[in-house]
Amino acid sequence: MTKKSKSAPAKATATPSSSGAGTRTSDGKSPAGKAGGNAKADAAHLNTTNNALVDHAYLSEAEFGTVAETLQRNLATTISLYLKFKKYHWDIRGRFFRDLHLAYDEFIEEIFPGIDEQAERLVALGGSPIAAPADIARYSVVQVPTETVRDARVQVSDLVADLTRVGKGFRDDSQTVDDANDPATADMYNGYAQTVDKIRWMLQAMMDDERMN
Template sequence: MTKKSADGKKAQSGQKAGERGARGANRGAGALAESGSRSAAPSDGKPAAGQPTGRANADAAHLNATNNALVDHAYLTEDEFGTVAETLQRNLATTISLYLKFKKYHWDIRGRFFRDLHLAYDEFIAMIFPAIDEQAERLVALGGSPIAAPADIERYSTVTVPTETVRDARTQVSDLVADLTRVGRGYRDDSQTVDDANDPATADLYNGYAATVDKIRWMLQAMMDDERMN
């Protein structure tokens, strides 16, 4: 074999190894690997103290940072974690959006039902608000890292916060009932999904949230039965 052909084979081998390394670095990030940036190294070429040296955008368990050695996915495999993490990130974003939407309508409501809905919306917010922190901390407990920048919330959420002013009571309530129908169904489906992914604890959380959402939806539907809202 000539030296030229041997060098060519070595180059091809190195290229293939690099491709395998890149695929391995991308594995396991799932839906949480879409935001963030790579940390800059100091002039000596060594990682800065406390800065992640793993792949940029990785979930917390894959970051090689100070005090991060014990972060892992607990009893979940990489694939199971990816499945559970996707639902937690989406539901976290959705719950934050639902909170903001209730607040938006709380501020905008006018007319005969102002007082009833102005107060009711804050009562409903108090019922759903704890789920924000609970879902984020559940993701952290499983070795994830919640993303919560406004653009990311909008991207993951299944609820759209209106940018226009909506003052009519029936329009507001009808819109919220449609949202809650979709969110409740999502929690029910996600409960089955994460249970199949070996995470009954998160499934239990979702079952509780589904019951809360169903209750709020029922209360809003009952308000729509008032003929004065037409």
């Protein structure tokens, strides 16, 4: 008597997300976890097989989504702020050239570590930073100038406005991620807010020099 062979169980098919993502990954396999790839998704949640195992540690998926959005935005903003300081560092001319040329690099040294720290924090929570130039520009709240600005007062005034916005953003996001059960990221943001506030104060104080008019 011939035994009937057991048929292999059918593979589960993922339900399409509300963002319109497909039910399969690029190589035809079923993705695990939440997939979407919409504008607010971090790279670890794009619809690809290699991102199937995403562990958010003690955060729920919803909490991670909240925290990841702030980390992605602040990462892009910090990169843009670094590039803007460098652009003005290269372009500054006139009587304040030496003071600002050197000061901008000193401020960069304080800002720069936050780039790696925020990216690695996102990875540690089961995410992955989106870092293509177009994505940096899309997420950042700081715009890197494409034109040449040589005037000291114009540069400093522009940076003070940016730092005011960035400092407030870190403060607000600290509260947001704390409410999302992530006090560690909140502590990071509090430290960045303090650094940004200090740099803003120093630049604003320079504008009190009448020779800058």
